[in-house]
Amino acid sequence: MTGMLTRWRPLAGFGLAALVLFGLAPAVLSDFRLNLLGKFLCFAIVAVGIGLAWGRGGMLTLGQGVFFGLGAYMMAMHLKIADAELKGNDVPDFMQIAGIGELPGYWTPFTSPFVTILAILVVPALVAFVLGLGVFKRRVKGAYFAILSQALAAAFAILLVGQQSIGGSNGLNRFRTFFGFNLNDPANKRMLFFIAAGVLLLVVALTRQLMYSRYGELLVAVRDQEERVRFLGYDPANIKVVAYVVAAFFAGIAGALFVPIVGIISPADVGIVPSIAFLIGVAIGGRATLLGPVLGAIGVAWAQSTLSENFPSGWIYAQGLLFIVVVGFFPAGVAGLIELIRRRKPRADAPRDETPDALPELEVAR
Template identity: 85%
Template sequence: MSILTSGRYRAWAGFALAALLLYVVAPAVLSDFRLSLLGKFLCFAIVAVGIGLAWGRGGMLTLGQGVFFGLGAYMMAMHLKIADAELRGDTVPDFMQIAGIRELPGYWVPFTSPIVTILGILLIPALVAFVLGLGVFKRRVKGAYFAILSQALAAAFAILLVGQQSTGGSNGLNRFRTFFGFNLNDPANKQMLFFIAAGVLLAVVAITRQLMNSRYGELLVAVRDQEERVRFLGYDPANIKLVAYVTAAFFAGLAGALFVPIVGIISPADVGIVPSIAFLIGVAIGGRSTLLGPVLGAIGVAWAQSAFSESFPSGWTYAQGLLFIVVVGFFPAGVAGLFALLKRKKKASSDEPAPPGPEDETEPTERMEMAR
């Protein structure tokens, strides 16, 4: 096999092309507003990569990724609000002063430290997923029951946030001025945030590719298809599922933390049932069992929502639902699966034997006699 056609070098070429598009082409052709909008879409793509691993490869219909997305987002937002209050010389953020809160709540205090905030974003969503997954998978909860449970978790988390005045209630947290000392109103710093999101997305895709192509990736697919057979071979399917579920939660927490300074707001509406299902729709449309399908699907659906909602604000929800029904009903492997199917058909047609020529019109037995 030549170097240019080997899978390894094709993957490196793909990463190089993606880096070129994100770091050179996008900043050159997009305005500051559109670049920030693309950064928002990249955050959704990071979540989608984790869903593709857990759902596409592991068969776990994760309808509650908004929880882990929200955990990362709110931890980042809390730190940014505290930092803004310190710049003004206040002890509590501005919305707390309006609500009559004069002291910083106890669970806000750790997020005064940037290091603790970063560690919390990296660890807490994964730890929550580990505890939940351990309890669910060890009891062999799967299929529709797991999907309903994860969706109920997202709904409960959103309701909890709405009732908390110390996290902004239904309005959430917004109006951030700085990001670890950098002014968020500076276009150069906004571009820096886009570059960070692009780098995280590339790293997440690389990690997921390594998992998919490893021995673990084979076991994850085997658990999805024949869980009892994997258990009979001596492996614990619960542990295999748990790794994928925790990894997906870790990716979602990172995406939420990046979403806050890029978009400038986080509220319960961004972490409940509706956004969790929206994450899933992008993955399903792109192709849940592929590596790049979830990324392209999430970015494409988010772009379509932004573009069509500007012209048809009330019609996008119906169009999104119709698109999801069409894909699930007629193209269950998504757009990426459709392209793969067309590629296999083209290859099969090219491999068909040519029709017999005039010299091949003799019967096989006659040719054997002639050979003798």
Template identity: 75%
Template sequence: MRSLLGRWQTWAGFAVAAVLLFGVAPAVLSTFRLGLLGQYLCFAIVAAGIGLAWGRGGMLTLGQGVFFGLGAYMMGMHLKIADAEIRGNSVPDFMQIAGIPVLPGYWAPFASPAFTLLAIVVVPTAIAALLGLGVFKRRVKGAYFAILSQALAAAMAILLVGQATLGGSNGLNGFRTFFGFTLSDPVNRQMLYFIAAAVLLVVVAIVRQLMQSRYGELLVAVRDGEERVRFLGYDPANIKVVAYTAAALFASIAGALFAPIIGFITPAQVGIVPSIAFLIGVAIGGRTTLLGPVLGAIGVAWAQTAFSERFPAGWTYAQGLLFIVVVGFFPAGLAGIGALRKRRARTKPAAQPVPDPDPDPEPEKVTAS
């Protein structure tokens, strides 16, 4: 009975989210604000994967900008080739300015939409799997894994800046079409938002299934007692690799959607700072819950836009202060406050009955002498 009730609550939650994302938001938000919400949903997709890897698996992934950037740049390469073909050019516009007359060899396959979509899924997944096996098999964890993943994000940003065939520090920008649809058309921009919303719901459903499955229990067991799991006959490295790879895949898909929604992608959006920003939203929302990372990422991104419009120089300090307060006083995030209250209410001792101050005395027994 309880499982049936939980299943109905889950479906009801997805229905409410679908109504808000597909019905209410397009009706009340302008085209510009709807595009901003689409960007926030892309961040939420990344956060859902981080919640799985970090919240359930204990892997502090400080390098999700690497996979986010891979997906964004691969999508951007296809969009730039498509724009060049429409204008009758053999190379994108920025290559003409840089004096590159021929399309580089590694660009050519991305002229195919099917290859691009396949690469967005396969390339980051393969890289994450190989990297995860190499790291976790050597039992690298904790702060060492966090530093390694952060170094990868920094290395990728530096590498992209030095690549003239990828736009250098300017990145790829000026996208005009998306698989044949004109991006300047508000209807098509709304279509991009709907795609991001649908992908977010699918990703949340996948993460929930993983968390509720036997694998999810093993992942939590690895986080809390890796040596005990190894003693029971399981390889913790393989369990970690699955979560790390899934998080990388979600980040790549989010980046591929982010590029056409925002209209450009630069090395500054895939380095250390964006990777930490993803983590801040997850920590504030509640990394061990299902919806905490998603809502936290959307909330932090919205707050950044809202407050930076009024206080451009002060938002960074406010964001850092909020992160310190949450981590220091609410380790489970804002989503854990309600659970903490319920736990305290359950453990609160019941009130003891107050004895009657003046009980009726028993009548004295008179014995015959």
């Protein structure tokens, strides 16, 4: 009976999440709040990948904004081309203002919806694969890897600012259609929310399979005892690269969904600050758990949106304080704190004078 409950518990959890996202949220939230929640779901997709790479693999990824930005800008380029074609123009509107009369060569592939989707799925993962091999094969880890990934995010944002052919510091905005659907139609905006919700559930399901597979065990082993894993005949670099690529793959998809939902992408959305914001949500939710990064990312983003409406200048300080408190006193995050309380609670069928010899340690990334 216990085994059956254990087997069906994940399916029940996914069913409950689907009911909340596809039934309850559209019923109780206004169109504006539902669209805002769709934006937060994009952040949650990024957070799931960070939870896998950082929480399970011990890789402090401070540069996820790069992969998020790659997916976002590729989607934005296609949407701007599609809008220009509807008006009968050769180039998007911002290029006309800037005096660019011909579509740049690197924009041309994104005239095709198929090529755009394929690039969104492949390019961020391919970039992460190349970077991961170069970094992990040289045994770069810890603070050095974190600094390197953060520098990469800063360089990417600076590069975008200097490129007027992709909007410069203003970025790309004012999208009117999404693969032929009018973005001003509330029904289509709801469709985007449902797409984001479905992608999030798929991402969580895939990550769960990875976590509880043989590979997931190896990833945790590399995090805790990398030299022992190498002694057993495995290459820790290859194991790390897979997690890094999966996290980049998720971030690229999230960026592509972010663009039509929010309606803008700029260098400010892909630099150091957004990359750290992704990390804060994961840390607060619980980086070593499956659902902790999701709930943390949504909760922090929702709090930022709500509190910044009333305290515009105070939220950033509250966010920093919350991050310090969690990292300093609750390293397992909110999910780890809940698990600790649950394990401390005595079982109803246990004798009153029975006390456990030792409390099982929470699985926390070191």
